[in-house]
Amino acid sequence: MIRPAASGRLRIADQVTEPGRPLLRSVGLTKAFKTDGGVVHAVRGVDLQVRTGEFVAVMGPSGSGKSTLLHVLGGLEPASSGEIWLDGQRVDALSQAKWAILRRRHIGFVFQFFNLISSMSVADNVEVAALVGGASRRGARARREELLGELGLTAKAQASPAQLSGGEQQRVAVARALAHRPSLLLTDEPTGNLDSSNTAVVLRLLRRSHTGGLAILLVTHDARVASTADRVVNLFDGMIADDTVVRPAPLYPVGASGVLELRD
Amino acid sequence: MRLPLLALLAKDPAHGYELKARLEQTFGDAYPSPNIGQIYLTLQRLERSGLVHSQDVVQSDRPNKRVYELTPAGEEAVATWLEEPSDGPRVRDDFFMKLVLGPQAGIADRLSLINRQRRYYLSQMRSLSVLAEEGSGHDKYGGLLIEGAMLHLQADLDWLERCQGELL
Numbered sequence: 210m211i212r213p214a215a216s217g218r219l220r221i222a223d224q225v226t227e228p229g230r231p232l233l234r235s236v237g238l239t240k241a242f243k244t245d246g247g248v249v250h251a252v253r254g255v256d257l258q259v260r261t262g263e264f265v266a267v268m269g270p271s272g273s274g275k276s277t278l279l280h281v282l283g284g285l286e287p288a289s290s291g292e293i294w295l296d297g298q299r300v301d302a303l304s305q306a307k308w309a310i311l312r313r314r315h316i317g318f319v320f321q322f323f324n325l326i327s328s329m330s331v332a333d334n335v336e337v338a339a340l341v342g343g344a345s346r347r348g349a350r351a352r353r354e355e356l357l358g359e360l361g362l363t364a365k366a367q368a369s370p371a372q373l374s375g376g377e378q379q380r381v382a383v384a385r386a387l388a389h390r391p392s393l394l395l396t397d398e399p400t401g402n403l404d405s406s407n408t409a410v411v412l413r414l415l416r417r418s419h420t421g422g423l424a425i426l427l428v429t430h431d432a433r434v435a436s437t438a439d440r441v442v443n444l445f446d447g448m449i450a451d452d453t454v455v456r457p458a459p460l461y462p463v464g465a466s467g468v469l470e471l472r473d
Numbered sequence: 474m475r476l477p478l479l480a481l482l483a484k485d486p487a488h489g490y491e492l493k494a495r496l497e498q499t500f501g502d503a504y505p506s507p508n509i510g511q512i513y514l515t516l517q518r519l520e521r522s523g524l525v526h527s528q529d530v531v532q533s534d535r536p537n538k539r540v541y542e543l544t545p546a547g548e549e550a551v552a553t554w555l556e557e558p559s560d561g562p563r564v565r566d567d568f569f570m571k572l573v574l575g576p577q578a579g580i581a582d583r584l585s586l587i588n589r590q591r592r593y594y595l596s597q598m599r600s601l602s603v604l605a606e607e608g609s610g611h612d613k614y615g616g617l618l619i620e621g622a623m624l625h626l627q628a629d630l631d632w633l634e635r636c637q638g639e640l641l
Binding site for chain 1: 503600606622623630635638
């Protein structure tokens with residue numbers, strides 16, 4: 210379900226998500242690596258589903274396999290076994306070339322390190338991503354202007370990435386990932402290098418895109434980031450240990466404040 | 474709540490409603506604001522302990538109000554409070570007692586305990602994010618109070634992961 214992007218300041222509390230049909234789904238997914246020390250089973254049988262318009266965070270200790278899971282789900286690395294379905298189509302059995310085309314149409318990626326093309330201006334970084342995703346020249350230019358405006362980067366359009374702060378570079382990376390209007394954003398520690406105010410800006414942006422209908426699968430160790438998702442999956446030792454819907458809880462028991470301290 | 478009230482009175486004498494308002498203005502929504510009954514009860518107890526004394530102020534258009542003021546003993550109590558360090562690491566963590574003793578007795582499952590606790594922390598984090606985004610996050614003291622609570626929660630969650638790694 211596609212809804213228009215909310216304007217104005219984001220209010221997390223107001224967000225109501227109406228997840229739709231299954232968009233990304235894995236069945237019995239595994240991934241093993243051969244290393245000098247033997248075989249490492251990074252992902253060990255993961256059944257996971259992300260619906261259209263859903264925001265899912267994956268948490269877990271380092272080494273739990275969460276980044277590997279994201280890479281395999283996005284087709285950046287092949288699975289060892291199991292199935293991956295994208296929008297009703299089984300993709301793990303497709304040729305690399307076919308999957309690459311599907312991915313380009315449906316998925317955006319944002320990583321911890323910004324992955325910008327350093328020889329291009331901010332504007333071109335975004336515009337090229339739209340063109341590669343299949344937009345017309347005119348469409349790509351309009352999309353670039355729209356995204357940079359939304360991210361408060363219009364004044365920096367002609368700057369090179371190196372002239373931007375870390376927070377600004379990550380905003381450009383998000384704009385690149387969204388340039389071709391994907392239905393799914395896969396992102397690994399998107400705020401990992403940012404201070405708390407830039408983290409808030411990027412989170413607001415993700416929430417706003419999500420409100421506009423984008424599904425997000427986000428890997429993070431940052432609980433503040435994870436808690437803004439609709440669902441949090443806990444990965445442990447390559448398997449899902451918990452999968453829960455996040456709802457705000459009272460911060461302190463109602464009426465209890467002070468009462469305990471009244472006993473001298 | 475006793476000592477924060479005394480510390481507020483160290484600035485100016487005040488009546489109960491003023492103290493409640495000052496607490497709320499200073500710390501915002503993140504602070505569990507006491508109700509007025511709790512404040513008056515506390516003030517009465519403080520008076521019995523000789524830390525404050527009160528006096529009725531006549532108001533022409535309204536009922537009299539009772540204004541509280543620190544006694545020298547009250548000033549001393551605030552000074553002592555300010556000088557001593559506050560609670561540090563929690564070696565008597567309630568959750569950890571459950572996590573160890575429940576499974577030992579065979580009446581609780583470790584993963585369930587950890588998952589329940591993690592869900593609770595995440596929900597709290599969500600509430601704090603909402604506060605940070607909407608209200609108290611934008612004023613100086615409220616914002617820092619929320620940030621501190623978030624950092625503590627992150628540490629609690631990291632530690633849960635350690636427990637999960639070591640005990641499961």
